[in-house]
Amino acid sequence: KAFFFSLTLRLYEIKLQCFLCRLTASDYDPYKTLGVGRGASQAEIKRAYKNLAREWHPDKNKDPKAEDTFIKISKSYEILSNEERRSNFDRYGQMDESQPFGQSQHHHGFRSFHNSFYFDESFFHFPRSRDFADSKYLLHHAHFNSDVLPDSHKRPYLIKVTSEWCFACIHIEPVWKETVKELEPLGVGIGIVDLGFERRLANQLGAHRAPSIIGLVNGRVTFFHQAVVREHLRQFVEDLLPHKLVERITDDNYLSYLDNWHVENKPSVLLFDQVPIVPLLYKLTAFAFRDYVRFGQVDQGDKHCTRLLRQFNINTYAPTMLLFKEDTEKPVDIIQARGLKKQIMDEFVSNNKFLQVPRLVNQRLFDELCPVKQFHRRRKYCVLLITGEDQAFLPGNKAFVDFASANRKEVLRFAYVYQRQQQPLCQALRHNQAALSPQVVILERRSQAGKVLYRSVSGGWNGSEEDKYRLHEQLELLQKDPTYLSSDATLPELNNEMAPIFIIQWMNAAYEYILQIYDDLLYSNWREMMPILSLIFSALFILFGTVIIQAFSEPGENKPRQPKPKEQPRPPKKDFVEVTELTDITYTSNLVKLRPGHINVVLVLTNASKNALLRKYAKEVFSFSGTQTLHFSFLNADKHCYWMPSLLRSVSDAAESEGQSDDEEEPSDYAGHVLALNGHKKYFCLFRPVFTGDDPNDSSSETSSHSRSRSHSREDGARPKRGSSRATSIEVHHKLDRLGLWMERLMEGTLPRLQVPAWPSLDETANRDS
Numbered sequence: 108k109a110f111f112f113s114l115t116l117r118l119y120e121i122k123l124q125c126f127l128c129r130l131t132a133s134d135y136d137p138y139k140t141l142g143v144g145r146g147a148s149q150a151e152i153k154r155a156y157k158n159l160a161r162e163w164h165p166d167k168n169k170d171p172k173a174e175d176t177f178i179k180i181s182k183s184y185e186i187l188s189n190e191e192r193r194s195n196f197d198r199y200g201q202m203d204e205s206q207p208f209g210q211s212q213h214h215h216g217f218r219s220f221h222n223s224f225y226f227d228e229s230f231f232h233f234p235r236s237r238d239f240a241d242s243k244y245l246l247h248h249a250h251f252n253s254d255v256l257p258d259s260h261k262r263p264y265l266i267k268v269t270s271e272w273c274f275a276c277i278h279i280e281p282v283w284k285e286t287v288k289e290l291e292p293l294g295v296g297i298g299i300v301d302l303g304f305e306r307r308l309a310n311q312l313g314a315h316r317a318p319s320i321i322g323l324v325n326g327r328v329t330f331f332h333q334a335v336v337r338e339h340l341r342q343f344v345e346d347l348l349p350h351k352l353v354e355r356i357t358d359d360n361y362l363s364y365l366d367n368w369h370v371e372n373k374p375s376v377l378l379f380d381q382v383p384i385v386p387l388l389y390k391l392t393a394f395a396f397r398d399y400v401r402f403g404q405v406d407q408g409d410k411h412c413t414r415l416l417r418q419f420n421i422n423t424y425a426p427t428m429l430l431f432k433e434d435t436e437k438p439v440d441i442i443q444a445r446g447l448k449k450q451i452m453d454e455f456v457s458n459n460k461f462l463q464v465p466r467l468v469n470q471r472l473f474d475e476l477c478p479v480k481q482f483h484r485r486r487k488y489c490v491l492l493i494t495g496e497d498q499a500f501l502p503g504n505k506a507f508v509d510f511a512s513a514n515r516k517e518v519l520r521f522a523y524v525y526q527r528q529q530q531p532l533c534q535a536l537r538h539n540q541a542a543l544s545p546q547v548v549i550l551e552r553r554s555q556a557g558k559v560l561y562r563s564v565s566g567g568w569n570g571s572e573e574d575k576y577r578l579h580e581q582l583e584l585l586q587k588d589p590t591y592l593s594s595d596a597t598l599p600e601l602n603n604e605m606a607p608i609f610i611i612q613w614m615n616a617a618y619e620y621i622l623q624i625y626d627d628l629l630y631s632n633w634r635e636m637m638p639i640l641s642l643i644f645s646a647l648f649i650l651f652g653t654v655i656i657q658a659f660s661e662p663g664e665n666k667p668r669q670p671k672p673k674e675q676p677r678p679p680k681k682d683f684v685e686v687t688e689l690t691d692i693t694y695t696s697n698l699v700k701l702r703p704g705h706i707n708v709v710l711v712l713t714n715a716s717k718n719a720l721l722r723k724y725a726k727e728v729f730s731f732s733g734t735q736t737l738h739f740s741f742l743n744a745d746k747h748c749y750w751m752p753s754l755l756r757s758v759s760d761a762a763e764s765e766g767q768s769d770d771e772e773e774p775s776d777y778a779g780h781v782l783a784l785n786g787h788k789k790y791f792c793l794f795r796p797v798f799t800g801d802d803p804n805d806s807s808s809e810t811s812s813h814s815r816s817r818s819h820s821r822e823d824g825a826r827p828k829r830g831s832s833r834a835t836s837i838e839v840h841h842k843l844d845r846l847g848l849w850m851e852r853l854m855e856g857t858l859p860r861l862q863v864p865a866w867p868s869l870d871e872t873a874n875r876d877s
Contacts, residue, residue, distance in 0.1 A: 137183030137196065145197065149188065156184040160334045178278055181334050185282065188336070244287075244299040248308040255298060256326055261395045263347045264296035264323040265340070268314040270303050276318040279335040286340045294391045294449050295344055296323075322347045345387055352393040353378075353385045356403040358414040364403055365435035372466045372605075374439075374459055375401045379416070379427040381408055392452045399460035400430075428452070430459045433508050464508045464521045467491075467529065468604040476520045479552045486551065488585060490578075492523035492568060493533050494545040503545050506570025514579065518586070531599040536561060545569070547578055549585060551592055557599065560592035684725045684732045686710075689742045694869050697740055701786030708850075710741040711751060711780040717743070719839045720779060727846040731854070744777050751777045753867035754791075779842030783853050789866065792858040794849045796842035 138145055141155045162168065163177045170176075186192045246255060246266065255264060267283055269276040287297050302309050302317045312321055312328055320331035320340070324347040333339045356364055356377060365375055378389055383406045393402035405412050407423050419438070421427050425445045429438040442455050467473050477489035492507050494500045504523065511521035526533040536548050545568040550561035564581055568574050585591045687693060689709060697707050708728065712720045721741065731737055744751060779796035852858050 137186045140179050140183040141187065143187075147187075152184065152187050156180065156188075156334075160184075166332075174275075178275070181336070182278075184334070184336065188338075241299055244297050246298040246300050246308060247305060248311070251298075251308055251311075255296065255323070258296065259323045260325050262294050262296055262391060263344055263394070264298055265290065265344055266298040266300060266312070266321040266323060268300045268302055268309060268312070268317050268319040268321065270301060270317040273317045279318055282335050282337055282340070286337050289337065290341065290344060292449060293388045294395065294453075298323075324348065341387070345390065348390055348394050349397075352390055352397060352402065354401070354403045356405045356415070357409065357411040359411065361403075361405075361415055362435070364401075365431050367401070368431075368433065368435075368462065371401055372462065372468055373399060373401050374462055375403065375431045376456065377403050377405055377429045377431070379405045379407055379419075379421045379423075379429070381423065381426075382406075383408065388447065388449060388452065392449070392456060395453070396456050396460060400456055428455060430455070432459070432462050433464070463515075464492075464511045464523055467522050467524045467532075467601060469606075470601045470603070473522075473601055476522055477550070477552050479555055486518055486589070488519055488582075489550050489552070490519060490521045490582070491536075491548045491550060492521075492545060493526050493537065493548065494523055494568075495527065496525045500545060503568055503570035506575070507547075507568065510575050510578065514582070519582070528604050529601055532601060535596050535598050536563070547574075549581065549592065553595075557597045558595065559598055560595050562592045562594060684729050684739055686721065686725065686739045686741055689740050689747075689869070691869050693740075697738065698784055698786045699866055701738075701784075703787040705736045705738060705785075705787075706853075707738045707740055707784045707786065708853075709782045709784055710739075711744050711777045711782070712741055713776075713778045714743065714745050716778045716839045717741075720843065723840060723843045724781075724846070727843055728850060730847075731850050734854075747869050750867055750869055751780070754782075754863065757863050757865070757867065758861045779839070781843070781846060781849070783858070785860075786866070789864070790860040790862045792853060792860060794846060797845045 138147070141152060141159065143151055143155050147155075159180045160177065163170075163173050163180060165174045165177055168177075186196055258264075265286070291297055300308055300312065300314065302314070309315070313330075314321060318335075320335065320343075322329040322331065322343060329347060331340070331343050333343070354364065361377075368375060378385075380386070385404050389402070389404065393400075396402075405415055407416060407421070415421075416423065419429060422443060425443050426447055427443045428441065428447070430440045431437075432439050440455065440459050442451065444451065461476065465472065465476065467476070478487055480486055490511070492504070494504055494507075507521070507523065524532060536550075537546060547564040547568045548561050549564065550559045552559050562581070562585075564578055566574065566577055568578075581591075687697065689697060701707060710720060710724045724739075724741070728739060732739070742750065781794035783792040783794075785791065849858070
């Protein structure tokens with residue numbers, strides 16, 4: 108291992124020395140490298156650099172010399188884009204003000220070039236131990252996920268991925284340090300990931316090569332793909348921020364902008380500056396406080412802003428920031444300075460990030476305005492107005508804002524809620540009071556679980572002077588006696604009124620995902636794209652493979668049919684059973700032309716037994732009435748006395764034609780018989796009445812097992828033997844005792860089926876003749 112490491116290191120040395128020899132040759136000229144003259148302007152130099160960088164970028168140009176050429180192009184642009192370095196090079200042939208670029212530097216940097224290719228690390232800025240200035244920016248996996256990732260929702264991060272013995276990393280180091288020196292004071296987070304020591308974090312970021320520069324905003328990773336120049340990095344950070352953070356304000360829209368505090372529930376900040384472009388510092392401040400404050404920018408040089416400048420008496424010689432709350436004509440705070448610093452702007456906004464009386468629109472705002480009591484000296488009382496959003500409530504709401512402005516104290520927080528938007532909260536604080544009248548409640552939070560102590564101000568709130576005096580008096584009593592809050596309650600979590608609709612959240616997530624895929628495809632980030640491409644091609648392969656197999660398969664090929672699962676009885680949808688009578692009108696539709704797969708369960712009864720049997724029948728079949736393929740009917744044997752004998756006779760004739768004999772005797776009373784009729788396949792299953800109670804005339808020789816077996820045989824459709832007195836001794840309410848078990852066997856398909864050649868007609872004359 109030591110031998111291979113030494114050999115690899117020596118190869119790196121040879122490559123670096125050869126490149127620097129070419130770079131430090133006397134014929135090196137950045138003007139020739141970029142193809143411009145010595146009198147070229149900055150615009151011409153920038154245009155030439157962009158064209159050459161696009162042509163020789165190593166990711167797009169596969170020429171072996173592309174990397175070296177691209178480094179020379181970038182170095183040349185770095186020299187010529189800086190006027191001081193360009194002047195030094197024109198006069199002395201130096202790259203910058205500190206390092207000579209000539210033959211003397213070459214001799215100083217190399218010692219004994221022909222002796223084992225030894226090189227001096229101080230020349231390459233190639234330290235064996237990491238620079239102390241970079242150590243504070245090093246990121247670790249745990250620190251990144253616990254601190255940096257959540258903090259990226261407040262400020263953007265610029266992260267450099269580097270590794271040991273990376274010459275390209277050394278090349279971009281000066282530009283990186285200048286960029287960090289410029290952007291870090293503005294509030295941009297800086298991070299460095301060592302690819303060799305933090306492989307897990309690098310994989311999480313999707314960085315698999317060094318050097319790489321990554322932008323992180325709102326937890327989203329974006330790769331930097333341009334030439335490493337300070338202007339490009341600055342623009343990259345600016346492009347990471349969401350659009351429309353700062354609104355352009357003129358004389359035409361400033362009134363609507365300031366009056367929008369009702370809807371947005373946020374203060375408004377206006378920046379007056381001579382520069383038409385929004386400064387990056389102002390954008391970063393707007394991004395950090397975007398959940399609390401709205402930001403606008405006024406161009407003092409724009410002729411459409413003269414009325415604004417005159418109304419607020421703005422000094423045009425220095426940038427000015429005005430902060431407005433409920434009063435849109437007079438700002439509550441103002442700062443003016445030639446060099447606005449981040450600390451001053453952050454302090455200015457953070458001290459005014461809430462309205463005088465904000466509306467409670469979510470739980471987070473409620474927690475910040477009315478924190479939970481921790482110590483006695485840190486008591487915070489929340490004076491809450493429960494009101495409505497109609498025009499009739501506006502005078503009372505404005506009077507409450509005026510009262511809050513006149514009675515500002517450190518221990519008091521004023522807020523209001525719309526009772527229609529926050530009904531659970533209002534119901535917890537207002538028990539039996541009128542829901543439409545405004546009410547002021549003074550409360551103190553005691554726990555994160557929602558427990559509060561509160562007291563309602565008597566008399567409600569209409570905004571009158573009497574209401575103001577009464578509220579002021581109760582606030583004075585509260586500060587003297589903290590036990591004044593006598594009621595307690597547990598408040599529910601507030602509804603998030605500002606939450607976007609689900610479809611909008613889904614569309615935003617889909618848009619970001621499409622942008623990420625487009626970025627990966629554009630810059631050929633194939634390692635991250637491989638899982639997605641593999642999934643897409645697998646789905647296409649399965650789809651087209653199925654189509655091809657079906658296209659070439661034989662149409663008449665016999666395929667084994669899977670047995671259909673047995674239909675389980677569904678729970679009934681109604682609390683009663685619909686039973687229809689079979690008559691001359693309903694006979695054809697309910698039996699002869701019954702749909703395939705449907706069965707009509709028919710109860711045979713008489714006029715005398717109709718009421719008792721129907722009640723028992725409905726009770727037994729109720730649990731099966733939810734099955735869609737079952738229909739329930741009854742047949743009156745007194746009206747159609749010849750139908751049952753004709754049906755059973757047709758079964759006997761079919762059995763005799765097949766050589767089967769039947770010595771059983773047909774019963775004279777068919778009341779209590781149940782038939783499951785399949786009209787399409789012309790078969791039926793027969794249930795005969797079975798006595799299940801105790802019979803004192805039963806002989807001792809007939810045990811319960813014989814009686815049970817006989818009962819089972821009758822359920823299966825067997826007829827009673829001649830001379831049996833059991834059938835005649837059955838009472839009406841016992842005839843359908845075993846119908847439930849018979850229905851279960853019907854659903855299982857285990858009952859014997861009796862085939863009929865044709866269904867007999869209900870016409871009595873036709874049945875008598877047959």
